[in-house]
Amino acid sequence: MNLLTYRKAAKGWTEALPLGNGRIGAMHFGGVETERFQLNEDTLWSGPPQSNKEYNDQASLKRVRQLLDEEKYEEANDETKNMFGPYTQSYMPLGNLFIQYQHGDTAQNYHRTLDIKEAISNVKYTIGKIDYTREAFISHPHEVLAVRLTSSVPKQLNLIISLDSLLKYKTSDISDGLVLQGVCPERCDPVYFHENEQPVIYGEFGETKAIHFEGRLAAVVEDGQVESSKGNLTIQHATTAVLYFSVATSFNGFDQLPGTDFEELTFKNAAILSKAMSISYEQLKEAHIRDYQALYNRVDFSLGSENLEAALDTDERVQKNGANDLAMVELLFQYGRYLLIASSREGAQPANLQGIWNDLTRAPWSSNYTLNINTEMNYWPAEVTNLSECHRPLLQAVKELSVTGGNMVKKRYGLNGWTAHHNTDLWRHADPVGGERHGDPSWAFWPMSGPWLCRHLWEHYLYSQDKVFLAEEAFPVMKGSAQFCLEWLIEDENGYLITSPSTSPEHHFYFADGQAGSVTKGSTMDLQIIWDLFSNCLAAAAVLEIEDEWIHQVGSAKERLHPLQIGKYGQLQEWLMDFEDVEPHHRHVSHLYGAYPGEQIVDGPFLEAVRQTLNRRGDAGTGWSLGWKMCLWARLKDGERVNALLYQLFNIVSAQREVFVGGGLYPNLLGAHPPFQIDGNFSYTAGVVEMIVQSHKGFVELLPALPSTWLKGTLSGVKVRGGFELSVSWEGMQVSLVEVICHAENVIILKSSKTAVVREDGKDERKIEPVDGFISLTMNKNQKVQLQFEK
Incomplete structure (x- = not known):
C-alpha cells in the first residue's frame, strides 16, 4: 500500500499533500480552478545569528543549588529564571505558487493522489469532454519542483501563474518565467508578524542582516504561447505545460552572517534551471524516481492485508476502520519513511518540528528544533528503517551545536565541554530560552539535550559499524558532552553524583502544602541520559582502543551516579524525592528514557516499574506521546497494548490546528500534536519496527511485541x-x-x-x-x- 488518495481538493493546509527533496518542500492542494503549491526552503529562518548579551550564571547556579539543598523549591524555581536566555529564531514559509485555470470550477471524476513509492502527487478531473491532469514532484538530483499540466484535447490549457510570499518580497518578470525575491525578518518576537497578515509587495528591502532568498519559475509549453507581465505568467492554448521552480538563499552557515547579493542567488537559480531543463521532463522524472527509490525501496512491510474499501478517501478509510485496516497500518509505516526522505537529505538541514513544511510566519513553537524529545524522535526510524543517509543532517547539526554549546557553557557556567538546552534553530542556539524571566523552568531550563543528541552519534556507529566516523566525528563530540556532564554533576550527602538544578521536561511535582514546583535535584531523566552517555563513551573508547585517565574518570563517575528508584506506587520514580505528580497523566514520560530509547532498563524490577508507570500515565496522549508509549510498550513486549494505542493514533483530527483535541492524524496523515508536529509520524514508524525486531540487548529478538491481529x-x-x-x-x-x-x-x-x-x-x-x-x-x-x- 503506497497511495494516499482523495476525491476532493484540499480545503485546508492539513489536507494538502507534502512533497520534498530534503531542502525544498511543497504542500500540494489540488484545487480545480485555483491550484496552490505552498512552498518552503529549509534555511529560511529569521535571524541572523544572535549576538546575545554576556551571561554569567555562576552566582545564580550556586544560589539555586543552595536553595535546593534547603528544599526551598519555590525560591529555587524563581532564581532559575535568572538563568533564562533569548528565544530561538523561527522557521519561515517561502511563499506560494498559484495556477489559475480559465475553465471554471465544476469538475467530474476528481481524483487526487500522493504516490509515496515514487514521491509524486497527481490531480485528475474532467470538465466537459476534457480530461485535465497535473503531476508534481521535487527532484533531489536536479533541485527543482517540477509540475506538468496536460489537457486531453489539444490547446485547452489557459492559465495565469503567480508567486507570492508572507515575507517581505517583490516579483519581477523574465522571459517565460517569474522571479520572487525577498528577505526574512531579523527577529522572531510574536509581534513582528501575525498569522493572518496579508502579503504586501515591497519595492525595497532596506538594510538587513537577514537571509535573502530568490525563487525562480520557468515554463516550457507544447503548441501554446507564454507571456510574462506584471508579476503574472500567462499560458494560452497549450496542450502540455511544464513548470520548473528553483530557490536559492543567502545562508552561509550556522556561524556566519547571511549574504546580501541577489545576483549570486540569481546565478545559482539560473544554473539549477538550466541543468534541469537541459533534459526532457520524462528524463527528469526518471532521475527523480531512481534517486528516491534507492532509499525508499530498501524496506518493505506487509501484513497480508486486503484492499478493503478502496473506494473511500484515505482519511475516511482511516476514520472508519482505524487500526483494523492493516493496509493503512502498512501505509502509515512507509509514509513515515517517505516523510523522512522528503525532509532530511544529506547536505540539508535536519527535519524540524514540522519536518520541512510550514505555511505560517509564526509557526507553532517557531517550528524549531525542540530537543527535550521531538527532534530526537524525528530520527528514531532513521537507522532501523535503513535510512542512515537521512540521519546525517542531524549528526552534522550536533557537531555544529557542540561549537555554540561549548561557547555557551564556558560563558554561562564557567565549565568545559558543551551542551544545549530545550531548543535550537538554524543558528545552533544553545542557551536556555524563556526570555526575560517569562518562561517556566520546566521547559526553559533543561541542559541535557547535548548528552541525548550524542546517542544519535553512537547509534549511527552501532548500525553502520563505521569506525572512521566514530573516531573522527562521533567520539570527539561525545567526549565534549561527557566533559560537561562530569563538571555539571555534584556529590550529594550520600556520596552519589547528581544533577542540580534539575527538571523533568514540562512536568511538575507537588511539595509541601500542595505547592507545585519544577526545579529540584537529580531528576531520573538527567541521570539516565548521563548514564547512557558515559556508557556509550566507554564502549566507543573500547572500540577505538583508547584507555587513558579521562576514560577511567568517566567509568568511575558512571559507577557513582545516583541509582534508579522505585516509588510508593511501584512506579519508576521521576525525581530524586518521591514527589506526587501534578499531572498523573502527563504526555511526557521523560523518566522512562532508560527503557526507550535508552538501554539502561532491560529487565528486572525496574522494567516492571516502567510498566507500572505507563499504566499510571494512561494511554491518552498527543500524537508524539502515543508514539513514545508505543515504543515503550514494544520494549515491554506487550503487543496488545501497542495495538490499543494504534486505535487512538488512527483517528482523524479536525483541520482546525489551533484546537487541542488529542493526538491522531490529520486528513493528509500528518501527525497531530495537535497542532501539526511530524514526530508522531516518525515515532510510529520506529515503533512498528520495535514490535517486530529488537536488537538493543546485544542480540536480535524477533516478534517481541506482535499483536494478535498481525497473524502473518x-x-x-x-x-x-x-x-x-x-x-x-x-x-x-x-x-x-x-x-x-x-x-x-x-x-x-x-x-x-x-x-x-x-x-x-x-x-x-x-x-x-x-x-x-x-x-x-x-x-x-x-x-x-x-x-x-x-x-
Whole structure:
C-alpha cells in the first residue's frame, strides 16, 4: 500500500499533500480552478545569528543549588529564571505558487493522489469532454519542483501563474518565467508578524542582516504561447505545460552572517534551471524516481492485508476502520519513511518540528528544533528503517551545536565541554530560552539535550559499524558532552553524583502544602541520559582502543551516579524525592528514557516499574506521546497494548490546528500534536519496527511485541545493531524465515529455541541447533544467509 488518495481538493493546509527533496518542500492542494503549491526552503529562518548579551550564571547556579539543598523549591524555581536566555529564531514559509485555470470550477471524476513509492502527487478531473491532469514532484538530483499540466484535447490549457510570499518580497518578470525575491525578518518576537497578515509587495528591502532568498519559475509549453507581465505568467492554448521552480538563499552557515547579493542567488537559480531543463521532463522524472527509490525501496512491510474499501478517501478509510485496516497500518509505516526522505537529505538541514513544511510566519513553537524529545524522535526510524543517509543532517547539526554549546557553557557556567538546552534553530542556539524571566523552568531550563543528541552519534556507529566516523566525528563530540556532564554533576550527602538544578521536561511535582514546583535535584531523566552517555563513551573508547585517565574518570563517575528508584506506587520514580505528580497523566514520560530509547532498563524490577508507570500515565496522549508509549510498550513486549494505542493514533483530527483535541492524524496523515508536529509520524514508524525486531540487548529478538491481529506478515530490509540488514517473515505469529545480510564482519546472535536450516549461496544447507536459547552466526562482510525455522 503506497497511495494516499482523495476525491476532493484540499480545503485546508492539513489536507494538502507534502512533497520534498530534503531542502525544498511543497504542500500540494489540488484545487480545480485555483491550484496552490505552498512552498518552503529549509534555511529560511529569521535571524541572523544572535549576538546575545554576556551571561554569567555562576552566582545564580550556586544560589539555586543552595536553595535546593534547603528544599526551598519555590525560591529555587524563581532564581532559575535568572538563568533564562533569548528565544530561538523561527522557521519561515517561502511563499506560494498559484495556477489559475480559465475553465471554471465544476469538475467530474476528481481524483487526487500522493504516490509515496515514487514521491509524486497527481490531480485528475474532467470538465466537459476534457480530461485535465497535473503531476508534481521535487527532484533531489536536479533541485527543482517540477509540475506538468496536460489537457486531453489539444490547446485547452489557459492559465495565469503567480508567486507570492508572507515575507517581505517583490516579483519581477523574465522571459517565460517569474522571479520572487525577498528577505526574512531579523527577529522572531510574536509581534513582528501575525498569522493572518496579508502579503504586501515591497519595492525595497532596506538594510538587513537577514537571509535573502530568490525563487525562480520557468515554463516550457507544447503548441501554446507564454507571456510574462506584471508579476503574472500567462499560458494560452497549450496542450502540455511544464513548470520548473528553483530557490536559492543567502545562508552561509550556522556561524556566519547571511549574504546580501541577489545576483549570486540569481546565478545559482539560473544554473539549477538550466541543468534541469537541459533534459526532457520524462528524463527528469526518471532521475527523480531512481534517486528516491534507492532509499525508499530498501524496506518493505506487509501484513497480508486486503484492499478493503478502496473506494473511500484515505482519511475516511482511516476514520472508519482505524487500526483494523492493516493496509493503512502498512501505509502509515512507509509514509513515515517517505516523510523522512522528503525532509532530511544529506547536505540539508535536519527535519524540524514540522519536518520541512510550514505555511505560517509564526509557526507553532517557531517550528524549531525542540530537543527535550521531538527532534530526537524525528530520527528514531532513521537507522532501523535503513535510512542512515537521512540521519546525517542531524549528526552534522550536533557537531555544529557542540561549537555554540561549548561557547555557551564556558560563558554561562564557567565549565568545559558543551551542551544545549530545550531548543535550537538554524543558528545552533544553545542557551536556555524563556526570555526575560517569562518562561517556566520546566521547559526553559533543561541542559541535557547535548548528552541525548550524542546517542544519535553512537547509534549511527552501532548500525553502520563505521569506525572512521566514530573516531573522527562521533567520539570527539561525545567526549565534549561527557566533559560537561562530569563538571555539571555534584556529590550529594550520600556520596552519589547528581544533577542540580534539575527538571523533568514540562512536568511538575507537588511539595509541601500542595505547592507545585519544577526545579529540584537529580531528576531520573538527567541521570539516565548521563548514564547512557558515559556508557556509550566507554564502549566507543573500547572500540577505538583508547584507555587513558579521562576514560577511567568517566567509568568511575558512571559507577557513582545516583541509582534508579522505585516509588510508593511501584512506579519508576521521576525525581530524586518521591514527589506526587501534578499531572498523573502527563504526555511526557521523560523518566522512562532508560527503557526507550535508552538501554539502561532491560529487565528486572525496574522494567516492571516502567510498566507500572505507563499504566499510571494512561494511554491518552498527543500524537508524539502515543508514539513514545508505543515504543515503550514494544520494549515491554506487550503487543496488545501497542495495538490499543494504534486505535487512538488512527483517528482523524479536525483541520482546525489551533484546537487541542488529542493526538491522531490529520486528513493528509500528518501527525497531530495537535497542532501539526511530524514526530508522531516518525515515532510510529520506529515503533512498528520495535514490535517486530529488537536488537538493543546485544542480540536480535524477533516478534517481541506482535499483536494478535498481525497473524502473518513480512518486514524486509530493516537494520539491526552490529551492521546487519534483516528480513523476517511470519505465519500464525511464528517466525518462518529470516534473511540476514552482513555489511561489516561480525557475529549475529538470534534469540530462538527452534532449530534453523541455514542456506547460503553456493553452499549446502546445514542445521543449527540453538544453544541456551540462542543461535549464533559468524558472518563476513557482504555475506547473505537465510534461516528457515522449523514449525
